[in-house]
Amino acid sequence: MASFSLILIRLSLVAAVLTASFCQLKAIGIREVVDDAVGEQREFDYFNFALQWPGTQCKNTRHCCPSNGCCRGSNAPTEFTIHGLWPDYNDGTWPSCCKKSKFDEKEISTLLDALEKYWPSYRCGSTSTCYSGEGLFWAHEWEKHGTCSFPVVRDEYSYFSTTLNLYFKYNVTRVLNEAGYLPSNTEKYPLGGIVSAIQNAFHATPKLDCSKDAVNELHLCFYKDFKPRDYIIERSPENDNYFSSSSCPKYVSLPVYTSSGVDDATAAIPWILENEPL
Ligand SMILES: *[C@@H]1O[C@H](CO)[C@@H](O)[C@H](O)[C@H]1NC(C)=O
Numbered sequence: 001m002a003s004f005s006l007i008l009i010r011l012s013l014v015a016a017v018l019t020a021s022f023c024q025l026k027a028i029g030i031r032e033v034v035d036d037a038v039g040e041q042r043e044f045d046y047f048n049f050a051l052q053w054p055g056t057q058c059k060n061t062r063h064c065c066p067s068n069g070c071c072r073g074s075n076a077p078t079e080f081t082i083h084g085l086w087p088d089y090n091d092g093t094w095p096s097c098c099k100k101s102k103f104d105e106k107e108i109s110t111l112l113d114a115l116e117k118y119w120p121s122y123r124c125g126s127t128s129t130c131y132s133g134e135g136l137f138w139a140h141e142w143e144k145h146g147t148c149s150f151p152v153v154r155d156e157y158s159y160f161s162t163t164l165n166l167y168f169k170y171n172v173t174r175v176l177n178e179a180g181y182l183p184s185n186t187e188k189y190p191l192g193g194i195v196s197a198i199q200n201a202f203h204a205t206p207k208l209d210c211s212k213d214a215v216n217e218l219h220l221c222f223y224k225d226f227k228p229r230d231y232i233i234e235r236s237p238e239n240d241n242y243f244s245s246s247s248c249p250k251y252v253s254l255p256v257y258t259s260s261g262v263d264d265a266t267a268a269i270p271w272i273l274e275n276e277p278l
Helices: 002-029 105-118 137-148 156-169 172-178 191-202
Strands: 046-052 081-088 207-211 214-222
Touching: 046 156, 081 137, 081 156, 105 137, 105 156, 137 156, 172 191, 191 207, 191 214
Parallel strands: none
Antiparallel strands: 046 081, 046 214, 207 214
């Protein structure tokens, strides 16, 4: 009898250990919480404001369509444009698809001119969304990220207007121009110089992402009250300083986009956002 109950105790211990490690695995494996957990994600910690550099984004443009910002000829963007405002957690993960709120273009009709200009997509084709299936770049940003910015940002209109206001207030292109970092297809600039220029202007450390040596994205972070804060530095034994955790080399370029006269092939190619928490 004694040995039988011992076996029982051992079995339940094994079960407990297995359950515990399964939960751990789940916690490690799932970086974003999936759709069926709507409402169960905890409140975010800070905002990550992602900007895109058009000269780099447009370099590989092969197809044109009305929605592609690269295809506007002389009206193509020449300064950083908005990618999105992403609520993030301090541990490097982020919530997604938090509230069942389908993107509705009518809600932001008064912002559309500004959004076309400052928040363009650089691709043809639609992108994945949480509740509409597939849709516009803006639908993706609102449904996947915007819905998680509650209670700071409470609805679709506020999400887009808040983001536009941040964009006007923190003019990264101006800061870089004033520090002498002008768009160029020949110059290379020290990454550290670009980072310092932003630090001096906004009192926070940004993070840059590159495609080879070309600046592709720039991330500025904000506390929930929209005061600038440093980009989180994820330290590990192999990458123990800021520069090695960025995908940029020590010298980077800010390429000018020159329209390569791509045909306006109507065959829209489906696309996936790079460098983005999908
Ligand atoms: C940012 O600054 C540049 C240079 O001063 C200016 O041309 C541009 O209009 C500004 N952008 C926004 C969105 O205010």
